Amino acid sequence: MSTITKHYYLPFxxxxxxxxSPEAIDQLTEYEKYKLSFHPERPKYLxxxxxxxNVEPCCEPSEDIGACLIQTYxxxxxxxxxVHPVMLIGQQTGPTSNYxxxxxxxxxxxxxxxxxxxxxxxxxxxxxxxxxxxANEENRLIIVFVDTPGADPTEESEAGxxxxxIGETMQGLVESSVPTLAVIxxxxxxxxxxxxxxxxxxxxxxxxxxxxxxxEACSSILFHTRSRANEAAEASRITSKxxxxxxxxxxxxxxxxxxxxxxxxxxxxxxxxxxxxxVGKLIKIPSEDIFFRRIERWSNIGHWDTEDEETIQSIxxxxxxxxxxxxSGFIHRHKGCYSExxxxxxxxxxxxxxxANNYVCDTCGYRYLxxxxxxxxxxxxxDGSFLEHEETRYIVDKDIxxxxxxxxxxxxxxxxxxxxxxxxxxDGTVLGEPVVYCGAGFGFLGGSFCMTxxxxxxxxxxxxxxxxxPMVLKAAGGGARMHEGCSSMVxxxxxxxxxxxVERAGIPVITIITDPTLGGVxxxxxxxxxxxxxxxxxxxxxxxxxxxxxxxxxxxxxxxxTTDWLMKHGHAKHVVTPVNIQNKIVKAIHRLRQRYETxxxx
Numbered sequence: 001m002s003t004i005t006k007h008y009y010l011p012f013x014x015x016x017x018x019x020x021s022p023e024a025i026d027q028l029t030e031y032e033k034y035k036l037s038f039h040p041e042r043p044k045y046l047x048x049x050x051x052x053x054n055v056e057p058c059c060e061p062s063e064d065i066g067a068c069l070i071q072t073y074x075x076x077x078x079x080x081x082x083v084h085p086v087m088l089i090g091q092q093t094g095p096t097s098n099y100x101x102x103x104x105x106x107x108x109x110x111x112x113x114x115x116x117x118x119x120x121x122x123x124x125x126x127x128x129x130x131x132x133x134x135a136n137e138e139n140r141l142i143i144v145f146v147d148t149p150g151a152d153p154t155e156e157s158e159a160g161x162x163x164x165x166i167g168e169t170m171q172g173l174v175e176s177s178v179p180t181l182a183v184i185x186x187x188x189x190x191x192x193x194x195x196x197x198x199x200x201x202x203x204x205x206x207x208x209x210x211x212x213x214x215x216e217a218c219s220s221i222l223f224h225t226r227s228r229a230n231e232a233a234e235a236s237r238i239t240s241k242x243x244x245x246x247x248x249x250x251x252x253x254x255x256x257x258x259x260x261x262x263x264x265x266x267x268x269x270x271x272x273x274x275x276x277x278x279v280g281k282l283i284k285i286p287s288e289d290i291f292f293r294r295i296e297r298w299s300n301i302g303h304w305d306t307e308d309e310e311t312i313q314s315i316x317x318x319x320x321x322x323x324x325x326x327x328s329g330f331i332h333r334h335k336g337c338y339s340e341x342x343x344x345x346x347x348x349x350x351x352x353x354x355x356a357n358n359y360v361c362d363t364c365g366y367r368y369l370x371x372x373x374x375x376x377x378x379x380x381x382x383d384g385s386f387l388e389h390e391e392t393r394y395i396v397d398k399d400i401x402x403x404x405x406x407x408x409x410x411x412x413x414x415x416x417x418x419x420x421x422x423x424x425x426x427d428g429t430v431l432g433e434p435v436v437y438c439g440a441g442f443g444f445l446g447g448s449f450c451m452t453x454x455x456x457x458x459x460x461x462x463x464x465x466x467x468x469x470p471m472v473l474k475a476a477g478g479g480a481r482m483h484e485g486c487s488s489m490v491x492x493x494x495x496x497x498x499x500x501x502v503e504r505a506g507i508p509v510i511t512i513i514t515d516p517t518l519g520g521v522x523x524x525x526x527x528x529x530x531x532x533x534x535x536x537x538x539x540x541x542x543x544x545x546x547x548x549x550x551x552x553x554x555x556x557x558x559x560x561x562t563t564d565w566l567m568k569h570g571h572a573k574h575v576v577t578p579v580n581i582q583n584k585i586v587k588a589i590h591r592l593r594q595r596y597e598t599x600x601x602x
Contacts, residue, residue, distance in 0.1 A: 005099075005100050006099050007099055008099045020258035029230045030215075030230055031215055031229050031230035031233045033207070033209065033233075033239050034215055037186055037187045037207055038093075038149070038187040038209075042185070043267055044093060044097045044147060045071065045091060045092045047097055048090075048268060048271060049073070051271065051275065052086065053076045055074075055088070056073060057074075058072050059072045059131060064123035065121055066116040066122075066124050067121070069092060069093065069115070069121070070091055070124035070128050071090055072090075072128065073087075074087060074138075075087075075088050077275065079279060079280050079283075085138065086140050086141045086142070087132075087140040087142045087143070089143070089145070090147075091120065091124075092147070093115075093118030093147050093148060093186075094115055094118055095111065097264070119150060119151055119152040120152060120192055121151075122157055122162045122165045126165060128195075129169055129172050132172035135178055136176055136177045139178060140178060141178050142178060143183070143279070144183070145185055146182055146197055148187070149189050150189045150191065150193075150214075151542060153543035153552075154548060155552070155556050155560060157543075162542045163518075163523050163526070163527060164522075166192075166542065167523045169195045170195055170492065171528070173196070173199055174298075174496045177287065178287075178290070179201075179282035180199035181200065181202075182196060182201070182203070183202075183203050183253070183271065183274075183275070184203075184210060184249065185205050186205070186208060187208065188204075188208065188209070188210045190213065190214075191480075191542060194480075194490065194493065194523075197490070198493025198494075198496065200293070200297060201278050202250055203250055203274055203278060204244075205267065206240055206252050207255055207259050208240050209240070210238060210243045210249070211236060212236070212479065212481075212482050212486050212488060213479070215233040216229045218235070218236055219231065222404060236401065236403075236482065236485045238485065240252055246486070247487075248487065248490055251278075253267075253270050253274045298493070298497050302451040302454055302455050302491050302494065303400045304396065304455055305395075306396065307396050307420070315419075315420050316418060316420055318418060320372055321369050321370065321372045321375060322371060322375055323351070329350060330349060330350055331349055331354070333347060334366050336366070337361060337364050337366060338364055339364070345364075357535070357536060358515075358534050367515070367538070372417070373419060373424060373439050373440065376439055377424070377474075379578055380474065380581060381429065382430065382431065385427075385428040386427070386428040386437065387427050387428065388426040391460075392424075392425045392426075392459050393420075395420075395452050395456060396421060397450060397451070400487060401483070401484065401485050401487075403482075413444050417444050419444050421453070422440055422452070422453055422477065423438060423441070423452070423453045423457075424441070425438045425457075425459075425460045427467070427469065430586055431583070433585075433589060434467070434469050435471065435472045435585075436461075436464040436469045437471075438471065438472070438473045438474070438525075440453070440475060440477055441476065447476040447516075447521060448482075448520070449477060449488060449491065451487055454488075454494040454495050455491070457495045458495070461502045462501075464505075464507055465507065468505075470507055470508040470509070470510065471508070471509045471529070472512070473512070473525050475511055475513050475514060475517045475521055475525060476515075476516065476521065477517065478518045478519045480492065481520075492520055492524040496525075496528065499525060499529065503529070508588065510530050510532065510589065511525060511526060512534070512585075513531055513540055513572075515537035516539030516540065517537075517539070518542065518543070519543075519544075522540070522541060522542055530574065530592060531574065532581070533567075535576065535577045537562065537563045538561055538563075540562070541566075545560060545561060
């Protein structure tokens with residue numbers, strides 16, 4: 001009895017008239033190309049293991065939800081008859097690329113749960129970090145396979161510290177003592193993708209897509225409807241050829257006969273040839289040159305413009321969001337303040353008491369305000385000590401995608417916030433201790449991580465090394481900036497590498513986590529150094545509360561993603577108040593210096 005093989009057909013494939021030629025694919029809409037990139041029958045990570053020999057798992061099996069979504073193997077890769085040891089780290093979005101088998105497997109609800117809709121969890125990234133360490137110990141070149149709809153947006157993953165686990169994965173790759181190579185095989189979305197693409201070489205299959213936010217979500221933000229996803233996809237420039245043109249990937253791997261879901265064996269052979277070329281080059285790099293070449297590569301990542309001094313002066317000015325208390329030191333209480341006993345409070349609030357509580361009402365938990373970037377600068381640094389870096393002062397954001405409304409939004413934000421970009425950097429002192437300061441402003445397009453942020457951290461790190469000054473970073477913001485597409489996202493590993501250079505020079509790195517610190521900011525520089533968490537802060541993690549509640553369909557915990565909640569789950573060790581923040585920074589600097597000195601003597 002023969003088994004009938006079932007196939008999945010996208011709408012444009014139905015009817016048998018679509019011929020899969022390059023010309024036909026070029027005629028597809030951007031959204032159709034996006035759908036094509038994660039066709040369920042495209043080869044997955046495990047399908048590409050046939051390229052390698054002596055493949056064996058290197059991490060113990062785990063029943064944790066999502067652990068199977070990143071799988072790790074020791075293997076060997078042959079080039080011109082010579083065998084080379086490699087470590088394979090790959091995102092496997094489902095059990096199989098065989099559609100008939102997939103349908104049967106997904107009838108089992110336990111299997112559906114185990115595969116978690118292809119979204120990696122903290123357990124997934126923990127496996128990746130262990131494999132990176134093993135590869136370094138065993139001198140195995142690391143090959144990463146990227147294929148993900150994004151990391152898991154649930155309260156359970158936030159409790160597991162998914163932001164910090166993603167950050168550790170990126171840090172592990174930029175600090176690797178062996179060469180690293182990433183290959184994007186299908187769809188690479190958001191932080192789930194950037195976690196594994198901060199490598200020495202990034203190659204990609206011809207019909208992949210790389211995106212900071214899904215077209216549907218982008219459409220919802222831009223047009224207040226998800227129905228214009230194709231326009232959002234066009235604006236975001238997420239397709240393979242565009243990724244190559246923007247310098248996001250180093251090479252496109254041709255799918256010669258047609259897309260990989262129709263011609264899987266040819267896709268495997270094509271990738272094998274590309275790997276032979278790139279691995280062949282990487283293994284020839286002397287071990288002592290690997291890190292220096294990595295620095296050279298990432299120093300060239302990103303795009304920005306510059307402005308003259310007159311323009312900068314016309315934009316930049318100190319703006320404050322702090323209220324002015326009355327002569328008696330009080331401000332008006334907010335209108336909706338009710339006690340636990342449901343008693344409406346009307347009495348004024350002591351401004352000094354409110355400041356000590358990080359501007360959160362001690363009666364009802366209402367946040368009165370988020371201080372501006374300038375307010376934080378005054379809070380953290382000694383009066384009059386800040387001197388902006390000449391090296392970063394003139395950098396401004398560049399509209400490389402010609403994204404709808406981006407230029408206008410930048411000009412409006414500059415005018416209102418008195419900032420040129422989302423981050424300002426310079427030299428200053430904290431209780432007399434000289435530091436290099438990098439401060440992000442949430443008011444500037446939500447403090448979203450962008451190319452100028454990555455470049456400013458990079459240049460500030462070089463100044464810190466040159467001047468032997470500790471780095472103090474004030475984190476704030478959400479995800480990578482969608483207006484710059486994946487070019488903003490690939491600047492996140494750049495920031496990681498910059499901070500690693502500082503730490504390797506024996507210089508302390510202190511990061512102050514403020515409300516909010518999410519997404520690209522959290523997994524980037526927000527995950528580095530000694531982290532000091534604001535008292536009573538909220539919205540700290542990877543996915544925002546609204547995103548999680550929309551995805552799961554139920555409310556998150558009342559204190560979700562607050563500093564107290566993070567402390568309960570073991571993710572916030574050091575908590576600071578506006579009153580003691582300077583003392584905490586200096587103590588952390590001294591503690592790290594002692595640690596570095598001790599390690600040098602050892």
